[in-house]
Amino acid sequence: MNEESLYSLATKVLKTNDLGHSTKPAPRLYPHQWLWDSCFISIGLRHLDPQRAKSEIFSLLRGQWSNGMIPHEIFEEGAAYHAGSDRWRSDLVPGSPKDLHTTCMTQPPVIAEAVVRVGEFLTAKDRQAFYAQVLPALINYHEWLYRERDPQHTGLIALIHPWESGIEDTPYWSYLMHDVAPLRVKTLRIFGTEAVLDRWRPDLRHASREVRPSTTDFYTLYRLFTRVRAKQYAFDRVMRVRNIPVVQDVLFNSLLIRANHLLGRIAAEIGTTLPSALQDAMRKTPYAFETLYEDGHYWSRNYRTNELIMAPSAAGLLALYTGTISQDRADVLAKQVTSDEFWPAYGVASVPTSSPYFNPRRFWQGPVWINLNWLIADGLQRYGHEKIADDLRRQTLAMVGRGKGMYEYYSPLDGSPAGTHSFSWTAALVIDMIESTNST
Ligand code: 9WN
Numbered sequence: 001m002n003e004e005s006l007y008s009l010a011t012k013v014l015k016t017n018d019l020g021h022s023t024k025p026a027p028r029l030y031p032h033q034w035l036w037d038s039c040f041i042s043i044g045l046r047h048l049d050p051q052r053a054k055s056e057i058f059s060l061l062r063g064q065w066s067n068g069m070i071p072h073e074i075f076e077e078g079a080a081y082h083a084g085s086d087r088w089r090s091d092l093v094p095g096s097p098k099d100l101h102t103t104c105m106t107q108p109p110v111i112a113e114a115v116v117r118v119g120e121f122l123t124a125k126d127r128q129a130f131y132a133q134v135l136p137a138l139i140n141y142h143e144w145l146y147r148e149r150d151p152q153h154t155g156l157i158a159l160i161h162p163w164e165s166g167i168e169d170t171p172y173w174s175y176l177m178h179d180v181a182p183l184r185v186k187t188l189r190i191f192g193t194e195a196v197l198d199r200w201r202p203d204l205r206h207a208s209r210e211v212r213p214s215t216t217d218f219y220t221l222y223r224l225f226t227r228v229r230a231k232q233y234a235f236d237r238v239m240r241v242r243n244i245p246v247v248q249d250v251l252f253n254s255l256l257i258r259a260n261h262l263l264g265r266i267a268a269e270i271g272t273t274l275p276s277a278l279q280d281a282m283r284k285t286p287y288a289f290e291t292l293y294e295d296g297h298y299w300s301r302n303y304r305t306n307e308l309i310m311a312p313s314a315a316g317l318l319a320l321y322t323g324t325i326s327q328d329r330a331d332v333l334a335k336q337v338t339s340d341e342f343w344p345a346y347g348v349a350s351v352p353t354s355s356p357y358f359n360p361r362r363f364w365q366g367p368v369w370i371n372l373n374w375l376i377a378d379g380l381q382r383y384g385h386e387k388i389a390d391d392l393r394r395q396t397l398a399m400v401g402r403g404k405g406m407y408e409y410y411s412p413l414d415g416s417p418a419g420t421h422s423f424s425w426t427a428a429l430v431i432d433m434i435e436s437t438n439s440t
Pocket of ligand 1: 025036163
């Protein structure tokens with residue numbers, strides 16, 4: 001598929017998934033609004049219609065809780081989804097919005113990046129007005145992250161459910177999930193008969209079993225969710241329950257470091273400063289982040305035991321995106337990006353091929369994801385690895401073009417598409433990558 005057709009297909013997918021005020025990630029499997037999806041979507045939409053890109057962000061802010069949390073999903077009335085609003089019951093939790101149903105936890109903080117990227121496509125006057133409108137909400141969100149998720153002032157944010165990481169089936173989460181699986185899952189696992197649970201999996205109507213999360217992981221995600229809900233999603237109460245993993249997630253904190261930096265930029269452009277307590281908290285994060293480094297890689301940390309979870313995945317490569325790690329360490333990571341393990345035929349594999357968890361077409365366990373490629377390319381470029389960044393973007397576009405649809409993810413071995421089709425962030429970031437490769 002040539003670039004022009006790819007661009008117009010991507011545009012069509014975004015139109016099809018447009019809900020008016022926001023964009024759903026995919027037509028059927030994901031019918032609501034998701035936090036980091038909408039951020040990536042707005043980065044694509046800015047090329048088509050900057051005002052619509054702005055509204056994608058305003059739409060996210062509708063869901064903000066009075067304590068500052070921006071939830072990971074805002075539910076659309078009546079749309080069927082495997083973990084819908086009736087499971088969450090945000091209406092029973094103090095501080096949730098009155099007129100909307102949302103989830104009660106968050107997702108990676110890409111919103112400051114989205115705001116800045118959309119701002120680049122506005123006139124100076126419009127940009128400043130936009131920044132002034134969204135900055136208080138962004139400050140509240142970052143304050144909530146530090147207040148609620150870093151009560152010990154470690155400098156790193158801890159997550160209470162794999163869904164908050166956005167990459168829930170990545171090996172370090174799967175590793176922790178293994179031990180806390182519900183009893184019936186553990187029993188079925190012993191006999192190798194987990195497949196009997198498949199018929200209760202509504203997601204399998206939209207994508208095949210082989211490419212979706214394993215049944216074991218899936219039911220553990222649900223069970224963990226029930227445990228967190230029983231504690232009203234409150235960090236201090238969750239911490240009292242031993243069988244809920246709590247993780248200082250490397251991807252989340254990488255994105256936070258960059259978001260903090262961009263928050264400062266947004267404030268400076270409109271001639272204001274961030275609250276000093278927030279600045280103090282933010283300053284610590286890049287230093288604390290370095291404690292995640294060992295043996296040439298950045299890892300997530302088990303917050304309960306203080307141990308690094310040394311199960312490799314592309315999440316550790318996101319350290320490149322922070323902009324705060326040293327050039328030496330960035331060079332080490334850039335080498336890993338181009339290694340056969342992370343770039344066997346198509347880069348970047350979400351899990352290296354040498355990992356026992358590697359599965360080229362299974363959800364977050366090996367496939368190439370377009371949002372991770374976008375973030376990694378952005379980081380590589382900041383560290384002077386423009387050539388690798390450019391190769392990665394061009395190869396990503398060629399791979400998506402060959403798949404003839406905007407798929408959720410792709411095999412790093414042969415580039416074949418997997419997951420659901422008409423996936424919005426693939427479409428949006430394809431548009432952005434076409435624009436950026438054409439401007440270099
Ligand atoms: C749960 C929407 C979301 C993405 C996540 C991805 C997947 C949801 C699910 O889909 O998660 O949040 O139903 O599996 O893991 O990154 O935001 O595209």
